[in-house]
Amino acid sequence: MALLIPNEGEVQLLTDLLGGGTLENWTLKLFQSNTTPAETDTAATYTEANFTSYSAQTLTRTISASTWNTPASGSPTGSWASGLGLSGETSVAESPYGSSARSWTCGTTGNTIYGYYIVGATSTKLIGAEKFATARTLANSDTLSFTPRIGLA
Amino acid sequence: MSTYSFRHGQWVSFPAPAALHAGAHRTSKGEVVGIFSRGGKDAAGNTSPDHIAVVDPEGYNLVSSVGGIVLNVQVHPSQVSAAPLLDKRDIPERRREIPKSIELKP
Numbered sequence: 159m160a161l162l163i164p165n166e167g168e169v170q171l172l173t174d175l176l177g178g179g180t181l182e183n184w185t186l187k188l189f190q191s192n193t194t195p196a197e198t199d200t201a202a203t204y205t206e207a208n209f210t211s212y213s214a215q216t217l218t219r220t221i222s223a224s225t226w227n228t229p230a231s232g233s234p235t236g237s238w239a240s241g242l243g244l245s246g247e248t249s250v251a252e253s254p255y256g257s258s259a260r261s262w263t264c265g266t267t268g269n270t271i272y273g274y275y276i277v278g279a280t281s282t283k284l285i286g287a288e289k290f291a292t293a294r295t296l297a298n299s300d301t302l303s304f305t306p307r308i309g310l311a
Numbered sequence: 312m313s314t315y316s317f318r319h320g321q322w323v324s325f326p327a328p329a330a331l332h333a334g335a336h337r338t339s340k341g342e343v344v345g346i347f348s349r350g351g352k353d354a355a356g357n358t359s360p361d362h363i364a365v366v367d368p369e370g371y372n373l374v375s376s377v378g379g380i381v382l383n384v385q386v387h388p389s390q391v392s393a394a395p396l397l398d399k400r401d402i403p404e405r406r407r408e409i410p411k412s413i414e415l416k417p
Contacts (some may be wrong), residue, residue: 161347161357192372192383194346194364197320198399198406203370203388223346274354289348304354 159273161288161308162195169284182215183279186306188259190269195287201277203234204287209296210265217255217276219304229253231282252309259303271296276306315394317347322402323363325391332384336368338401347388362387370403 163171175180185228191205206214231249273289286308294302317323320416324342335396336344339399352358366375371383402411 160319161354164320171317184375192374193367193370194321194348194372196322197318198322198347198402199320202407241328288354290355291357292355294355302355304356306354311365 159289159291161286162197162199163286164195164197164199166200166283170206170278170281170285175245181219182281183219183230183276184285185275186215186217188212188269188271188274188302189287190271192293194289195275196268199284199287201218201275201282201284203284204275207269207271209262209269210267210298211263212269214257215260216279222263223257226253226255226308227257232310233259235291244286250309250311252307254307259305261301261303264298264300264302266310267298268297269296270294271302274306276302304306317388317393317395319347319349321347322396323347323393324396324401325363325386325393327391332365332373334367334374334382335365336370336403338398340394343402344403345386345393347393360387363391363393366403366406368403370406372407 162239187204188207189204192206193204198248220226224266231253233248271290271294273287276285277283281290296302319394320342323346324338324344334344338344343365345365348359349363350358350360350362362385362392367373367385373380375384396402
């Protein structure tokens with residue numbers, strides 16, 4: 159699938175874009191509810207993971223090698239190339255987060271993880287959510303890793 | 312077959328006999344409710360096709376057990392006569408949490 163930006167996330171992002179000023183950080187969370195993201199969602203739609211050693215991660219709103227990488231234009235890749243209806247779009251702007259994937263290692267008690275969601279750290283607005291194509295069942299010592307990326311086309 | 316082009320994350324409904332998709336949330340007119348998801352590669356690198364995820368009355372994915380394996384109930388848009396779901400009262404109540412300033416897009 160692809161990251162879905164719900165209605166309230168659209169408003170929050172447009173507010174950030176037009177209002178400028180200090181931008182709130184985002185919080186990256188994993189969800190354990192079998193939920194397909196929809197446009198009406200809020201953060202409360204999702205049940206956050208609670209496996210042993212789990213913690214949400216901060217996505218700092220700066221551009222650097224260790225945070226959001228410098229946005230760059232390129233050919234559509236990933237879900238954009240294969241499914242988002244970008245027929246005829248030859249260039250998209252995209253930025254991955256960090257120099258390495260975000261990673262979680264499960265402790266004693268596990269969860270089934272269906273995807274991730276991103277929430278405004280102070281606004282608490284749901285910025286986006288993505289359900290994994292295949293749920294991941296995490297048991298003791300299992301690791302889940304992926305790189306968040308965001309873009310505009 | 313659906314004649315609409317759906318957006319990623321859009322609520323949709325389609326007619327189906329009561330015996331089909333047992334346990335699905337249905338509209339006031341009896342149609343099955345689901346969410347259109349655009350396929351592609353996810354952040355973890357796995358791919359999925361375009362599909363409509365059928366939901367239960369709580370708004371979670373409807374699941375079905377086949378040979379002991381639990382699977383999400385989903386259909387391809389080309390298999391059903393799906394249409395956009397425009398009456399927000401037909402969305403499972405738990406997932407109607409819409410900011411006051413926003414209305415569902417037609």
